[in-house]
Amino acid sequence: MAALPMALGCLAGGFGMERLGRKRTNLLLCIPFIAGWLLLATAQNVALLLVARFLTGLAVGILGPVGLIYIGETSAPQYRGVLLAAVSLAVSTGILLSHLLGALLHWRLAAALCTLAPLIALILVVVCPESPAWLASHGRPTEAQDSFRWLRGADPEAATELQTLMHKQQQRPGEDCGSQGRLTRASFVKPFILMNIFFVIQQFSGVNAVAFYTVDIFQQTLGSGGVDKYVAMGVLDVARLVMSLVTCVLLRRLGRRPLALVSAAGTGGCLLILAGLLRFGSSAGLRWTPVGLLVGYMCFVSIGLVPLPWVMTGEVFPAAVRGIGSGATSCLGFLVFFAVVKSGPAMFATLGSDGTFAIYGLVAAFGGVYLYFFCPETKNKTLQEIEDAFESKPAVSTKV
DSSP states (O other): OOHHHHHHHHHHHHHHHHHHOHHHHHHHHHHHHHHHHHHHHHOOSHHHHHHHHHHHHHHHHHHHHHHHHHHHHHSOHHHHHHHHHHHHHHHHHHHHHHHHHHHHSOHHHHHHHHTHHHHHHHHHHHTSOOOHHHHHHTTOHHHHHHHHHHHHOSOHHHHHHHHHHHHHHHHSTTOOTTOHHHHTSHHHHHHHHHHHHHHHHHHHTTHHHHHHTHHHHHHHHHOSSSSOHHHHHHHHHHHHHHHHHHHHHHHHHHOHHHHHHHHHHHHHHHHHHHHHHHHHSOOTTOTHHHHHHHHHHHHHHHTTTTHHHHHHHTTSSOGGGHHHHHHHHHHHHHHHHHHHHHHHHHHHHHHHHHHHHHHHHHHHHHHHHHHHHHOOOOTTOOHHHHHHHHHHSSSSOOOO
8 A cells, every 4th residue: 555656656756747847746745745644643444544555655656756856957966876875865764763663652653753754845845946957948947047056056067067958958949858759769768778677676686575574574584582573673774774874975986886786796695695594504503693694685785776776767867758767767666666565475475584585686696797787887977968878879888
């Protein structure tokens, strides 16, 4: 009831932000968010709980592409990766806080407190300007320039990027943002295929299955004694939060490709070793070994496979169809998310923890091979440079 509406919300957000703008869509999505949390806190039966989950899931789905595109279009190239990675940092923080609230408070009070997040967002978005790229593409050049200068200032680098943005829009006056012709061009098709496969790799590396069923997984892997499963869950949450923070720094220094390759290799390695240990190893005296491997897994997956599909979704699509591209790609990501979360319990029940972790590990390992050959480097490139590179070359430069 949460994951499927996320996919629907991505499509709504993708089309909505093209017609209404990034800012207005951000404001509107706060309404189902607030309503969902309030209903969750006050629901008197299961049906209302499901409706509440539907509303919050829908709001998350709308937010996915809208938030990424707004960040991508309003940030300077040298800071764009850090700011987009901060989305994963926020998710990690939310997971940790929700687990803490659930452990310490009644679930109704925890849900009521969560209403504060979209309320604060509503207030903050009101004072933010509209995306300059959206304003320029909709024939509002003066507003676009004012918005750009409010966001980025008037230094020479920013002035050059603004001039490029305005010149590009003047070259294609009246072009419809949803034009079918733009959807068949290489600058759209190449990143669309790349990002959809990247999302499949991300989800089938098992990160959300682990996040959703952390306690159950520890119950199965640790048994009934030795290590408190809730303490282990807290360790895993803290590891994810810390590594999300580290990723913000690493993206600024290293770029996308190195993190993608290291993350895939480390994720696959930790999961395959864990699968082998659970299948063939003795757990006597090694109660913390599975926890250590899961923490290692969470560290590796959090520096690349988790944030990078979202980071790059905000970068790689051409301006004319950026909303549609990001919305459709995020929609697939959430559909795969739903499939992984729904199949997780059945996989653990039929294949065991060892078999399930082995499958997730193999996906991550093969994903690393795919990313080695096809993942581009977008670090320090403007959005226009990325679009031009996909249009004119096999891919954006893959030099590390």
